[in-house]
Structures are given as structure tokens and as C-alpha cells.
Amino acid sequence: NRSSKMPKDTKPDVENGMVTPQKPKKVGMDGSVSRDDVSPAKTAPMSPQTITIDVNERSRSRGLLGMTLKSKIMAAGGLGLVGGLAYFLLQWFEIPGLEAQIDRLEGEVDRLANENNRFESLNNELNGTVRELKGINIALNDTAIELEETNQELGFKVADLEQQNQVFAEENGKLSKTVDDLVLISKFLNETSEGLSDSLEQITEFLADQIVANKAILIGTLENTYKQRKDGWSCDYNSVFGGRTFTLDYNAEIPTTEFNSVMDYVANRALDELCLDRNDFTEFLALPEYTPLTSNRLNAAMTIYTGRALDWYFPEVNENGLTQDDWSNAAFDCENLIEKYKFSS
Numbered sequence: 001n002r003s004s005k006m007p008k009d010t011k012p013d014v015e016n017g018m019v020t021p022q023k024p025k026k027v028g029m030d031g032s033v034s035r036d037d038v039s040p041a042k043t044a045p046m047s048p049q050t051i052t053i054d055v056n057e058r059s060r061s062r063g064l065l066g067m068t069l070k071s072k073i074m075a076a077g078g079l080g081l082v083g084g085l086a087y088f089l090l091q092w093f094e095i096p097g098l099e100a101q102i103d104r105l106e107g108e109v110d111r112l113a114n115e116n117n118r119f120e121s122l123n124n125e126l127n128g129t130v131r132e133l134k135g136i137n138i139a140l141n142d143t144a145i146e147l148e149e150t151n152q153e154l155g156f157k158v159a160d161l162e163q164q165n166q167v168f169a170e171e172n173g174k175l176s177k178t179v180d181d182l183v184l185i186s187k188f189l190n191e192t193s194e195g196l197s198d199s200l201e202q203i204t205e206f207l208a209d210q211i212v213a214n215k216a217i218l219i220g221t222l223e224n225t226y227k228q229r230k231d232g233w234s235c236d237y238n239s240v241f242g243g244r245t246f247t248l249d250y251n252a253e254i255p256t257t258e259f260n261s262v263m264d265y266v267a268n269r270a271l272d273e274l275c276l277d278r279n280d281f282t283e284f285l286a287l288p289e290y291t292p293l294t295s296n297r298l299n300a301a302m303t304i305y306t307g308r309a310l311d312w313y314f315p316e317v318n319e320n321g322l323t324q325d326d327w328s329n330a331a332f333d334c335e336n337l338i339e340k341y342k343f344s345s
Contacts, residue, residue: 171224212324223313308343
């Protein structure tokens with residue numbers, strides 16, 4: 001700003017030759033001069049005035065760029081203080097709600113994680129249950145197969161028992177007849193005891209007939225017993241060899257690794273009981289019609305081989321085979337027979 005020492009502006013006092021002092025003029029920065037109304041003052045004689053203008057310039061910085069370092073620091077501090085207050089006010093009004101929202105979302109995440117873990121656990125349990133049910137189903141299927149096989153075996157055994165019962169009934173009838181015959185003999189002896197010497201020939205003839213009849217009965221009983229052993233050899237075949245391919249499929253070949261086991265079973269159940277030679281039966285199985293050996297062919301071979309043996313043991317009239325005397329001399333035991341049946345002989 002420029003400051004000027006304004007001269008006193010006087011007006012001539014026309015009447016007394018005096019001038020009235022005036023307020024100094026103001027000189028603006030643009031050089032214009034303004035003056036206030038003249039205030040009354042003492043009059044003084046008019047004299048020549050010298051007008052001087054004293055201009056003093058003062059350097060003043062304007063705006064942010066013109067501020068001093070200290071001013072800048074103060075301004076920055078003020079702005080920082082205002083910004084901090086605004087930040088804390090915003091935090092005061094907004095963060096509590098935001099934190100509550102975050103807490104709620106975190107809780108929801110935890111709940112969903114727990115639900116996921118629970119569903120995963122349930123899924124694992126269901127998988128375990130499915131595996132258990134599969135195992136139970138397999139076990140039930142196996143049990144059903146075993147029950148079916150057992151039922152079939154029981155059917156065979158029932159049929160055998162019915163046949164045996166019929167045989168025993170027939171044998172019981174024969175024994176009853178024998179008892180009746182013995183009663184008749186006893187009665188006859190009692191009635192003829194006084195004339196025994198005269199009737200000795202008759203008694204001898206009668207007893208001889210009874211002995212022949214008893215031999216026939218014993219041989220018939222033995223034949224029925226052998227037939228039962230012949231027909232019942234396969235009752236436990238499926239049980240002993242259950243699960244093998246050759247019992248699941250009777251047309252499947254019996255493996256060579258199982259042959260001795262099968263022969264042991266056949267020998268124990270039939271061949272040994274009928275006094276038949278195992279090696280002789282093995283040669284019989286080597287015939288072309290029985291090779292390769294299957295369960296069906298084994299069954300056919302046993303039927304034919306044991307059937308021929310029984311025909312030898314108990315021949316019909318005019319057939320080759322053993323006689324009643326042969327069995328009587330062997331005490332009706334095939335082990336004591338002089339001639340045993342052999343296919344190869």
C-alpha cells in the first residue's frame with residue numbers, strides 16, 4: 001500500500017485573507033484522490049504549500065504459494081486437525097454399524113461352516129451305512145444261495161429217508177413173517193414132541209427151508225442197504241464242495257487239483273461201503289464218455305459203476321454173480337467175499 005502525507009487543503013478566506021485547514025486527501029493505489037468533507041478548523045494565513053508524496057512499499061505474500069514455511073506448517077497442521085476430527089467423527093457415527101455388520105457376517109460364516117461340517121459328517125455316515133447295507137445285501141444273497149442249496153439237500157435227504165422208511169417197513173414185514181414162522185415151528189415141535197423120532201426128517205426139511213428163506217431175507221436186506229448207499233452218496237456233495245465252479249455248474253470240468261478230494265469223498269460215501277476198489281473206479285472214469293470229468297459225468301459214472309457192482313453182488317436168475325452160499329460163507333459181509341467186483345476184471 002502506498003501512504004502519502006496529504007497536504008492541507010485550504011480555501012482562501014476572501015474576507016479576512018485567511019484559509020481554513022482541510023482534512024488530508026487520500027491517495028489510492030490507482031492514484032485517485034479522495035477527500036472527506038472539510039471539517040472546520042482554525043484559520044491560518046495563507047502561505048505557499050509544498051505537496052510531498054511519501055510512498056512506502058511493503059512486501060506482503062499473498063495466497064498459499066506466497067506463505068512462509070511457518071505459515072505453511074500451521075496451515076497443514078490446521079488442515080490435519082480438521083481432517084482428523086472429521087475422520088473420528090465419521091468413525092464415531094459409521095464404524096459401530098459397520099462392525100456390527102461384519103460381526104453378523106462372521107457369525108453367519110461360522111454358522112455355515114458348522115452346517116457344512118455337519119452335512120459332511122452326515123454324508124460320511126450315510127456312505128458308511130450304504131457300505132454296510134451293501135455288505136448285508138451280499139451276505140443275504142450268499143445266505144439265500146446257501147439256504148437254497150440246503151433246501152435242495154434236505155429235499156434229497158427227505159426222499160432218501162422216505163425210501164429208507166419204505167425199505168424198513170418191508171423189512172419189518174419180512175421179520176414179522178419170520179417170527180410167525182418161528183412160532184409155527186415152536187408149535188409144531190410142541191405138538192410132535194411125542195413122535196419126534198418119527199418126524200425128524202420132516203423137521204429137518206422144514207428147518208432147511210427156513211434157513212434158505214432167512215438167507216434170502218438177509219441177502220435182500222443187504223441189497224437194499226447197498227442200494228441206499230449207492231443212491232445216497234451225493235447228498236452232501238454240494239455242501240462239501242460248495243462254491244466250487246463244478247458244483248455251481250454241473251457241466252464245468254472238475255479241476256485236476258480237486259480230483260483227489262472228490263475221489264476221497266466218493267470213496268468214503270460209497271466205494272468203501274460197497275467194498276469197491278478206488279483204483280478200479282479211477283480206471284472206469286478214464287473211459288472217453290467220462291472225460292473231461294464233470295459233476296454230471298461223475299454222477300452218471302457212479303450210477304453205472306455201482307449198479308454193475310450190485311448186479312454182481314445180487315444177480316437175478318440166470319445172471320452171473322455171487323450166490324447165497326457165497327454170501328453165507330462171507331457171513332453176509334462184502335469184506336469177507338472171496339471175489340469182489342472189479343470193472344477191469
